Amino acid sequence: MNLELSISEMTILEASIQVLADGTKVTIRSATPKDATAILRLFRSIVEEGLYTLAEPAELTTTVEDEQEAISKDQEHPGNLCLVAEVNSEIVGMIRAESGAYRRTRHFADIDSMWVDARWRGRGIANLLITTLLNWAKQHPVLEKLGLFVFSTNIIAIKFYEKHGFVIEGRYSRDMKFGENNYVDTVAMGQLIKPRDLPAR
Numbered sequence: 001m002n003l004e005l006s007i008s009e010m011t012i013l014e015a016s017i018q019v020l021a022d023g024t025k026v027t028i029r030s031a032t033p034k035d036a037t038a039i040l041r042l043f044r045s046i047v048e049e050g051l052y053t054l055a056e057p058a059e060l061t062t063t064v065e066d067e068q069e070a071i072s073k074d075q076e077h078p079g080n081l082c083l084v085a086e087v088n089s090e091i092v093g094m095i096r097a098e099s100g101a102y103r104r105t106r107h108f109a110d111i112d113s114m115w116v117d118a119r120w121r122g123r124g125i126a127n128l129l130i131t132t133l134l135n136w137a138k139q140h141p142v143l144e145k146l147g148l149f150v151f152s153t154n155i156i157a158i159k160f161y162e163k164h165g166f167v168i169e170g171r172y173s174r175d176m177k178f179g180e181n182n183y184v185d186t187v188a189m190g191q192l193i194k195p196r197d198l199p200a201r
Helices: 007-011 035-045 064-076 125-139 153-165
Strands: 016-019 024-028 081-087 090-099 108-116 147-151 169-177 182-192
Touching: 007 064, 024 125, 035 081, 035 090, 035 108, 064 081, 081 125, 081 147, 081 182, 090 125, 108 125, 125 147, 147 153, 153 169, 153 182
Parallel strands: 108 147
Antiparallel strands: 016 024, 024 081, 081 090, 090 108, 147 182, 169 182
């Protein structure tokens, strides 16, 4: 597959309708700049939970214009993908992966965001998002590996990613400080989506 000829194909996926176990229909599709307001609303709701985000509510400075620009860049970069999960025209989840800008890092994409509205957790939305992204990455002509970071306290997320083939690759000890004597580690996870047998070094 010629990467130069397939930029739109790799960054903008056709919408697909999936059905949850309870019969709810969910549309998984690429985000567009028009989704910026809804995505920011979802992000703020996640941050306000105060558990698993870098930013605190008072530190949120991203504007609708900022998010629109980020989505546009995702659409233009062949190694990026931003997906949303939509139920009855409401965005209830999103996932974003971004690959490196340099030749030496283009094969790697970081999943820097995955959020699901609290009302919809535990129903399969996250499974649809990560599965769609993994399928995209496996078909990508350049990507070979995905990575992500998760707080050590987010056991549910760690087990979720392990279920989908990610492994723990490292740990940053006490790099998150929630308060006096209240530290959390960051766990680095990764998955080789196109494993290769390499000669011993």
